[in-house]
Every structure is written in C-alpha cells, then in structure tokens.
Amino acid sequence: MKVCSGKEMKQIDETAIHKIGIPGIVLMENAVLAVVNEIKKDLQNIPKANVVIFCGQGNNGGDGLGVARHLHNCGMDVTIIFIGDPLLLKDDARTNYNIAEKLQIPKIILNKDALIDDQIATLIEKSDLIVDAIFGTGLSKPVSGIFNDLIDLINFYGKYILAIDIPSGIDSETGAIMGNAVKAHKTVTLALPKIGLYVYPGTEYVGELVIADIGIPKEVIDHAQLKMNVLREEEVNSFIPPRFPRSNKGTYGRVQVMAGSKGMTGAAALTCQGAFRSGAGLVSLGVPESITDILQEKLTEVITVAVHDEDGKFCRESFDDIKPYLKKATVIAAGPGIGQGPQVTEFMRRLIKHARIPLVIDADGINAIAKNIDMLRNLKVPVVLTPHPGEMGRLINKSTEEVLANPIDTVREFCHKWHVILVLKDAKTIIGDPDGQIYINLTGNPGMSTAGAGDVLTGIIAGLIGQGLNPYKAAVLGTFIHGKAGDLAAADLGQHGMLAGDICNYVPKAMKLYYPSS
C-alpha cells in the first residue's frame, strides 16, 4: 500500500478537488463519518458518553468540528475546545464551525495566550473519550505555549484518546516529535497513511491505526506516483512465489551460500537453513576447508563445497574453487560469518566482479565493501545489501546515530548512487531500490534482537530470489516473512529466550499464513 507525506496528501487532495471536481466539504464529511464510525464502535457500551474534542484552526480542526456535530446528534455529551482565533478559520473548517455554533454545541474558545484553568482539566477527567483534532498534516513548526500545555494535559489523565489523521505534534513525513505530541490509543488516518505514522519515534504515539477511505479517486492516487510503501497482510499472498504441482527441486532455484569462518560456523548454517525454509530447492555452501567437517555435521540437506582457506577464512583462491559452482546456481548469498582481513576483502571483490547471478550480501561481506566501495561500480547483476545501522554507517562513513537520524533518506541516496537494493535492518526495517521505491517493514519484535537473526534473513531473501521472485520483491517479502516468523516464535516462546534458529523454524508457518494451500 502507498504511504505519503503531508505535502503529498495535500497535492492529492487538491487534485481531487480542483481537477476532478469533488468538493472539499465532501472529502471532509467522508473523513468525519469515518472517524464517527470508529468512535461509535469504541463507545457502544457507554450510553450518553462524554466526549471532549480539541480542535485547531486548520482543516484537522474542521474534521473535529464535524465529528462534534455527529456525536451531538447521536445524543452524546460533547464539548468542543477550540484553540485559536475563529475569525481565521477558512472554507470547510469554517462551515463546520458555523454549523456547530448554530447547533449550540458547548464550546470553549482558547486564544493562544489563554491560561488553561481547572475547567479544562475537569472536562478531561470526566470524559469517556478525547478526540485530538489540534494539528494534522499542516503542522509546520515545533509545538509550544498553550499547545504544548494542552498536549501535556491530554496525555496526563490516561483517558482513551482518538487522534484524527495523525497524533498532533508528529511530523507527517519523518515521524519526529515536534516538541510534544498526543499519545493516542487509536489514530484514524485519512485517505492514505502518513509516513510519520510508521517511523520511530512517531509510530509509538499512534496506537491502533485505522486507514479511512474518504473517497479520493484511485486514479488521483496512482497519478501521484508515490514512492513510499508498506506491505500489508492482504498484499502478501501476491508476493509469494508459487509452488507448482509438476515441479522438482530445480524448479525452486539453487542458492549458493558463501559464509562462515573458523569460530563462525553457525552463521553459515543459519543462512543455509533460512534459504531452505523459505522454499529454495537446493542450497550449496562454499566454506573454508578447515571448517567443512563441522558444517557437514550441522547441515543435513546442504551440499558443502570446501574452498581454499587462509587462517580459517575465505581468501583470493577460494573464488577459483567456487567458480564452477556459480554456473549452476540461481543466486548467491555471501558474507555471514566470513570475518575480516585483506584476503576476505579480495575474495568479496572477485565474487562481486565476476558474479552473473543476483547477489545478497550481509555482515562481513558488507564490511569488505565498506573498505573498498569501488567494488560496487559497474555492477552487472542485482545486488541486495542487508546492513544493520552500524554497517550502513561504515558504507557511507557516518556514525550509527547519523544513520538512525534519517534512515529513509540514507537508504534512498545510497540505492540511487550505487544502483543496489538495500535492506536497512532496524526495529522498522527500510527496504529501498535504485528507482527510489521504499518499503517500511511492519513485522517483527524485540525478541529478534538476537545473534544470527540477520543470517537467517540473508538466507530467506536469497531463497526467494532463487524461486524466481525479482530481487526487490524478494527483499521486501523476505523482510516481512522474517519478521512474521519472529512474531510467531515470540508468541510461542516469548521474546526473551527465542533464538535465530527459532525464527528460522517458524518461517514455513509464517509463509503458510499467506499461502494456505501449501
């Protein structure tokens, strides 16, 4: 599903109004009715519920004023708290204000210099529900003064809070908290979800997210050519590579894994298992000679190929040994547990230079690239890199903090510059492609912060590419399934003790949720 910034939403809104001819008040009324619908569900067991609606002087406030009218009509006890100057209201918001005034819905007007007295606190304390319609996508500067104090007060009483479009105080494009923000239990976002609802820290203020259709034509949304996306549960099935009744192991690809070093055999094993668990037909593991026996012992289904070894690590000559096997493979997964050093870097350089099938590169494979970024020049095949923020920082000579301060732009710029697919792993993993498309992943949990989880992801993505999925879709689906497997593992075992191997073992069940015939 497409996701947008406030600016993009405004543009879409204007196209619907001015080019298509849908009156703005129709869109606002659709928004209002969607919010009212949610409120009725939330308050169904409370007769004559007490609702306080905080309204700003923009269109978000206009939505809130419309909601006040409908709830008043249903017999609820509604109070509007309007912050700002009613004379500055425009168009549709003014219309809803005038209607509320004619209906004499109880209202308190606070100008921006007003003092918040006990009356407001008492109203909040007595309420069954608070509606936050102070700011929506039009938030343009940090929240201060009376707005800041009101937000503190709204959050203080622990009442059920429903935010319209986006909790007031969150930047719709970056998810930044602009000084202070309403901590909602539910957010009803209008038309398309806003980026800031999915990105930290804003995402922690959203509560349950409801996406409300307000009648903007599909054509208008398509025309906007939005680049931000989330993969929603109902879309997953269309990404999963099919199983065919008449097929054999060759149908589902051969993944060539290059992983492991002395003391790091587990990384190689998990990568191979990740590939198999996501549905790969064959997995072959190229591994430094001295640790081959250990991996043969660990891995029953995997073919192992011993390659030249220097101090238990891959080296320049390892590539010559693996070259004949690359001809038979569909995709390469390289990097987990390979360690560091000049020989490892040289191995990675040769692998990237000569590969003629897609590559998925993780961990020390990425560190090798960071030492010699020129390896990424003139790529002839799709390359998927799966860095965590630290590895990402090394790729672009920035600190982890700098990467985390702006993860989406970081991904976008790197993908564009180097023509690669990037999976920036974090609590909300971001997946970018060279054309500027970005997915924010919504699955996963803190239990997945455990050694080896990344190796499993590398294997899953490679396994999906092996089954014929295009590498970007494989990166998006692989990240989603990896997170879902983690969620299933956590549901069964709890977050504290789950292991990377558990995540791997739940991958088949995670895929089965979206491909039930398997």
Ligand SMILES: NC(=O)C1=CN([C@@H]2O[C@H](COP(=O)(O)OP(=O)(O)OC[C@H]3O[C@@H](n4cnc5c(N)ncnc54)[C@H](O)[C@@H]3O)[C@@H](O)[C@H]2O)[C@H](O)CC1
């Ligand atoms: N998605 C749609 O198609 C529809 C959205 N609707 C709603 O409209 C808002 C966006 O409305 P807009 O008027 O552009 O902005 P806001 O209401 O968010 O606020 C603007 C208002 O607030 C002032 N302001 C901004 N930041 C601050 C600040 N930090 N301190 C004080 N004042 C501030 C600004 O100057 C303006 O006066 C969208 O979110 C939806 O809720 C439509 O109702 C339906 C169609």
Ligand SMILES: [K+]
């Ligand atoms: K709001």
